[in-house]
Each structure stands twice: as structure tokens, then as C-alpha cells.
Amino acid sequence: MEKYDKLEKVGEGTYGKVYKARDKVTGQLVALKKTRLEMDEEGIPPTTLREISLLQMLSQSIYVVRLLRVEHVEKNGKRLLYLVFEYLDTDLKKYIDTYKRGPNPRPLPSRVTQSFLYQLCKGVDHCHSHGVLHRDLKPQNLLVDKDKGILKVADLGLGRAFTIPLKSYTHEIVTLWYRAPEVLLGATHYSIGVDMWSVGCIFAEMARRQPLFAGDSELQQLLHIFRFLGTPNEDTWPGVSSLRDWHDYPQWKPQSMALALPMLESDGIDLLSKMLEYNPSNRISAKDAMEHPYFDSLDKSQF
Amino acid sequence: MPGVGEMEAAAAELNAQQAVGAVANALEKLVARNDLVTAATIAEEGGGKGRGVAAFRGLRRPAISIEKYMERIHSYSLCSPACFVVAFVYVDRAVHRRPDLLVGSLNVHRLMLTSVMVASKFFDVMAQSNAFYAKVGGVSNAELNNLEIELLCLLDFNVNVSSHEFESYLSHLEKEMLASKTHPNFANHSGIGGQQNYV
Numbered sequence: 001m002e003k004y005d006k007l008e009k010v011g012e013g014t015y016g017k018v019y020k021a022r023d024k025v026t027g028q029l030v031a032l033k034k035t036r037l038e039m040d041e042e043g044i045p046p047t048t049l050r051e052i053s054l055l056q057m058l059s060q061s062i063y064v065v066r067l068l069r070v071e072h073v074e075k076n077g078k079r080l081l082y083l084v085f086e087y088l089d090t091d092l093k094k095y096i097d098t099y100k101r102g103p104n105p106r107p108l109p110s111r112v113t114q115s116f117l118y119q120l121c122k123g124v125d126h127c128h129s130h131g132v133l134h135r136d137l138k139p140q141n142l143l144v145d146k147d148k149g150i151l152k153v154a155d156l157g158l159g160r161a162f163t164i165p166l167k168s169y170t171h172e173i174v175t176l177w178y179r180a181p182e183v184l185l186g187a188t189h190y191s192i193g194v195d196m197w198s199v200g201c202i203f204a205e206m207a208r209r210q211p212l213f214a215g216d217s218e219l220q221q222l223l224h225i226f227r228f229l230g231t232p233n234e235d236t237w238p239g240v241s242s243l244r245d246w247h248d249y250p251q252w253k254p255q256s257m258a259l260a261l262p263m264l265e266s267d268g269i270d271l272l273s274k275m276l277e278y279n280p281s282n283r284i285s286a287k288d289a290m291e292h293p294y295f296d297s298l299d300k301s302q303f
Numbered sequence: 304m305p306g307v308g309e310m311e312a313a314a315a316e317l318n319a320q321q322a323v324g325a326v327a328n329a330l331e332k333l334v335a336r337n338d339l340v341t342a343a344t345i346a347e348e349g350g351g352k353g354r355g356v357a358a359f360r361g362l363r364r365p366a367i368s369i370e371k372y373m374e375r376i377h378s379y380s381l382c383s384p385a386c387f388v389v390a391f392v393y394v395d396r397a398v399h400r401r402p403d404l405l406v407g408s409l410n411v412h413r414l415m416l417t418s419v420m421v422a423s424k425f426f427d428v429m430a431q432s433n434a435f436y437a438k439v440g441g442v443s444n445a446e447l448n449n450l451e452i453e454l455l456c457l458l459d460f461n462v463n464v465s466s467h468e469f470e471s472y473l474s475h476l477e478k479e480m481l482a483s484k485t486h487p488n489f490a491n492h493s494g495i496g497g498q499q500n501y502v
Contacts, residue, residue, distance in 0.1 A: 041444060043433030043451045046424045052460045053425070070460060072452060079452065131465065 001073055001082060004032060020087060029087035030068060034080060044081070051156045052083065054132050058156070063123030065143055065154035085154075090146060092116070092202070093139035100209045107263055113206040114298050116144075116151045118290065120199055122303060123153035125286035128192045132156070137198035138178045139205060176221050177201065177211050181232070182280050184222050186244030193280030196289070200275025207263050222249070229276060230254030237278040267294040317473070319377050322384040325476040326391045327370035328483055330411055334369070337407045356403055358453045359410035359417070365441075372412050372440075373419070379439040380431045382423035389426060389464050390418035392472050397457040404457070416440040417450040425462050 004021040010031065011018035019032045035048050055067040071082040099108050120142065127134050134141075134156060141155040180197035182190055204212040213228070215221030226232070231252050232240050240246060258269050271294040274284035284292070365372070373387060394414055398404050406414060416436060423430040437447040455462070 040448065041432045041434035043420075043448050044424070044455065046430060049421070049424055049455075049460075049462065053462045056460060057463060072456060079448075081452070 001032070001071060004030065004084075006032070031085040031087045033083040033085065035083070036078070036080060048081070048083075054156045057130055058127060058132060061123065061126040062150075063119050063152055064126055065152045088143035088145050088150075088152065090144050091140050091154075092142040092144055092151065092206075095144045095146065096139060096206060096209055107209065108206055110263070110265075112149065113203070114295065115149060116142075116206060117199075117203050118295055118298055118300070118303065119151040120153070120202065121286045121289045123151075124195055124199060125290065127153065127156075128195070128286060133192065134195050134198075136175065136178075137195055137202065138175050139202060142202070176216075176218065177214055179221065180280065181222065181225055181278060182243065184218055184225075185240070185246055187280075188244070190280065192285060193283040196275050196283050196286065197280075199286070199289070200272055203268075203272055203275065204261060207261055207268070226250070227252050228255055228260070229278065232278045240278070267292070267296075270294070317384045317388070319374075319384040319387075321477075322387045323370060323373045323377060325473075325480045326387045326415075327368075327373055328480050329391065329476055330369050330394075330406070330415070332479075332483075333406050334408050334411050337405045341405050341407050355453060356401055356457070358450055359413040361409050361413060364408045365412050367412075369411055369415065373415060376416065376419055376436070376439055380419075380423065380436065382419060382430065383427055385469070386419050386422040386426065388469065388473050388476065389422035390415055391476065392464050392468065393418040393421065393454070393458060393462065395472075396461065397454070400459070401457055412440070413442065413450055414454075416442070417447065417454045420447070421451060421454060421462060 003024055005024060007020045007022060009017055010020045017034050019034070021030050021032045022028070023030060035045065052067065052070060055064070058064045059066045065088070066086040068084045068086060071084060073080050073082065096108065099106055120137075124134065124137070134153065136155060137153070141153070143152045143154045144150070178198035178201045180190070180194040183194055201212050213221060213224040215224045226249055230236070231249050234241055257273055258264075258266070261269065261272070264272065271284070271289060271292045274292070275289065277283040367375070376382070377384070377387070394406060397414075398406065420430075420433065420436045433447050433451060434444045437444045440447070442450075
């Protein structure tokens with residue numbers, strides 16, 4: 001890895017460290033994700049395997065983080081795998097935090113929320129149209145270039161090609177706060193709706209500057225959702241009572257989304273309600289979301 | 304998504320015996336043909352320790368047939384039967400990328416062990432570790448780790464298989480199987496050699 005100057009450690013994943021580095025020849029900034037391979041019972045982690053092969057397929061979209069190359073190196077008899085990504089300076093979580101904390105707390109400019117949500121839908125649509133579910137969309141996994149106002153989908157470690165569903169999917173996916181109700185209720189087959197639910201939660205989080213549903217257990221997570229959107233039933237979500245983990249829950253009526261999220265105008269509220277639709281088959285797709293009137297005031301030609 | 308429904312049905316209905324049988328049948332024909340070609344050259348080279356294509360070559364021909372070997376892998380690892388078809392896709396891809404990779408009796412076991420393991424890691428919800436596959440397959444953990452990275456480099460990490468590809472490989476393998484059953488004497492002349500798209 002003499003090709004790169006390591007500048008600083010920017011993160012630590014399950015399987016190794018992430019460095020900010022500079023390509024010595026081109027001067028390009030990159031993120032190096034290191035995976036140790038040697039003397040390991042597991043071999044290449046399944047998450048790394050999926051991330052590499054899915055990113056190779058998806059990297060041509062500018063709304064998905066670009067995997068520049070995979071470097072397989074040997075050093076002192078140890079074998080290492082470096083994933084070389086383009087470098088972006090921050091992520092959406094840190095970006096939201098700068099508006100929440102610091103000397104001058106203020107809402108995100110609504111233009112930024114609109115533009116980021118549009119780019120997120122573009123990235124997600126790109127994954128879905130290639131048969132890939134992301135399954136772990138959350139602000140930490142969305143990389144942001146502050147100056148250029150660009151947002152990209154990253155971290156496809158939990159991504160799944162849904163082209164060959166061999167066995168039913170695990171429901172151990174997606175950080176709790178962004179997890180769709182069908183997953184929380186134990187659905188064994190799910191689809192693009194799980195990602196769109198997460199997109200809705202992220203949309204609301206940009207508007208509120210804090211998570212929409214911050215549960216600390218699966219049950220608490222469901223109750224947060226039910227309290228806000230009303231407890232679902234066979235009328236609002238046909239089939240819900242036959243899901244594996246369905247129980248009799250307290251009955252809540254839906255709250256007014258417009259009152260809870262006064263910073264969003266009516267088109268924004270309408271789009272959010274379509275993303276947080278209970279019935280996964282009625283939940284809006286990324287492609288349709290991009291055509292929603294909420295984006296009418298956005299100059300789409302720049303994307 | 305187009306094709307997902309049918310794919311699901313095809314992958315779910317696939318039983319292990321059929322999948323292993325069909326893949327073994329295609330591989331055995333291929334190995335028989337390639338062994339004739341390589342018989343002269345193998346004796347001159349060492350085995351096992353090389354890099355790239357050579358890494359998969361053992362020193363001697365394993366006593367266990369490729370079919371029994373795959374049955375053994377399946378019975379211990381409990382990977383999805385579809386992984387054997389996907390593994391065949393990987394071997395075919397590797398062969399197309401590296402014309403010097405001749406699948407023969409000295410490397411077919413290691414190729415399939417590694418390919419099935421990678422297929423299961425990629426597609427199955429729960430996959431066994433490399434250490435587990437190494438024990439089942441009769442190689443060391445370190446060697447299998449090495450073979451895994453060699454295979455992935457041969458494939459340029461392209462391990463996703465679309466439903467369309469899966470379907471067409473499966474139907475090819477099944478046709479081959481049928482052809483072998485009905486015309487055993489012509490087995491070596493049917494299919495594979497003439498079908499440019501497959502191994």
C-alpha cells in the first residue's frame with residue numbers, strides 16, 4: 001500500500017479500520033477500508049464479500065459511494081484486503097449534528113433537506129433497479145460532501161441481492177430506529193419497502209434534527225411507531241395480524257403528522273406519509289418518490 | 304421485480320440430490336475431457352502451493368468422486384442446494400476469464416469446495432465458517448483461506464448471480480443430465496464442448 005499516504009483514522013468497522021489517505025501519484029483523497037484475512041476461521045467476512053460484489057455492480061451511479069479498487073496485499077506474511085473508496089468529508093449524522101449543536105443551532109435549510117432526500121431516492125432507486133436491497137439505511141451510512149451538497153449511499157455490508165432468494169431473509173437487519181414495521185413484526189419475506197421506510201425515517205430526521213422513532217428494543221420501537229401512526233389493523237394493513245410476531249397491542253389513533261413536523265410543508269408531509277405507509281406493498285417506491293410534487297421546486301437538471 | 308417470483312420457485316424447489324447430481328454430471332464430463340489434454344503436462348509441475356490458477360491443483364487425484372465430495376459438503380454444511388449451481392457458475396466464469404484454468408481431476412475438488420463456500424457466504428442467510436468447510440473438505444484452514452482469495456481474484460469479486468443467469472445454467476445442467484441418462488455412450492460428445500456459453 002505504498003501507493004497511499006495514510007492521513008488519519010476516520011473510523012473503525014467490525015472487521016478493521018478505515019483511514020483517510022492520499023494517492024501519492026494523483027493526489028486524490030481516498031478512504032481505505034482494511035480487512036484482515038490471515039489466520040482467521042471465518043475467512044473473508046460475508047459482509048465484505050457482499051459489499052465488494054454489490055458495489056462493483058452499483059458504483060457507476062454517482063449517488064452510490066464509488067469503490068475505486070480492491071487491493072490484496074501481503075505484508076510480513078499477513079494477507080490484507082484494502083477496499084479503496086472515494087473520500088467524502090462527512091456523513092449525514094454528523095452533518096445533522098452540526099445544525100443541532102454548536103454555537104448556532106438552527107434547522108437544516110429546507111433546500112438542503114429536499115436536495116439530500118432526492119439524491120437519497122436516486123441512490124436507493126439505483127440499488128433497487130439492480131436487484132439490491134440496502135437493508136441498513138441510516139444517516140451514518142449516507143456520506144456527504146458539504147461543499148458540493150452531494151449525498152451518497154454507502155455501507156452495503158448488509159446489502160442483499162434479491163435476485164436469488166434462497167432461504168427466507170433474516171430479520172436481523174437495519175439499526176432499530178430505521179427498521180420497517182413488517183421486519184419488526186417478523187415478516188420473513190420483505191422487499192424494497194424496508195429501504196423506503198428507512199428513507200422516510202431519515203427524511204423526518206433531517207426535518208426534526210433528531211430521530212423520528214428512537215426505540216431501545218424491538219417492542220419499544222413498534223410502540224413508538226404505533227403511537228405516531230396509529231396501531232395498525234386488518235383494515236389499514238391487510239395481513240398484519242398473521243405476521244409471526246403480531247400481538248394485541250394498545251390501540252392508538254394516528255397523530256397529525258403536520259402538527260408533529262411543523263417544519264415540513266404540506267407536500268413534504270404527503271411524501272413522508274407515503275414513505276411511512278404501513279402496508280409495504282402500498283409504500284411509495286424510490287422511483288415514484290422522485291416524481292412527487294415535493295420535488296417540483298427542485299432543479300432536477302443538476303442531478 | 305421481473306423474474307424474482309419464478310426464481311424463488313426454482314431455487315426453493317431445487318433438491319440437493321438433483322442439484323449435486325446435475326452439477327457433478329457436468330463436471331465429470333469436463334474433467335474427463337480436460338484430463339486427456341493435461342495428462343502430459345501435470346506430471347512436470349508441483350501442486351498445492353501455487354498462486355492464481357495453480358493454487359487449486361493438488362498433488363494427486365483425490366479418491367472420492369466429485370459427486371460424493373459435493374454430497375459430503377452438503378450434508379455437513381447444509382448450504383442451500385442452489386449453491387452448487389451457483390458454484391458451477393463461478394467455475395464457468397473463472398474458466399472464461401482465465402483460459403489457462405483447466406478443470407481437471409487434480410483441481411476440481413478444491414475449486415468446488417471453495418466455490419460452494421463462497422456461494423453460501425454470499426447467498427445464504429447463515430453460512431458455515433472457512434474452518435468448518437476446511438474440515439469437511441479435507442484441506443487446512445489456511446489453505447482454504449488462501450483459495451478463497453484466489454478464487455475471488457479470479458472472479459474479480461463478481462459473485463452475484465442474476466435470476467436469469469441462474470435459470471439458464473440450471474436448465475442447461477438439467478438438459479445435460481437428461482442427455483447423459485438417455486444416451487450414456489454419447490455423453491462426452493453432447494453439450495458442453497459445443498455450448499460456448501458454458502464451461
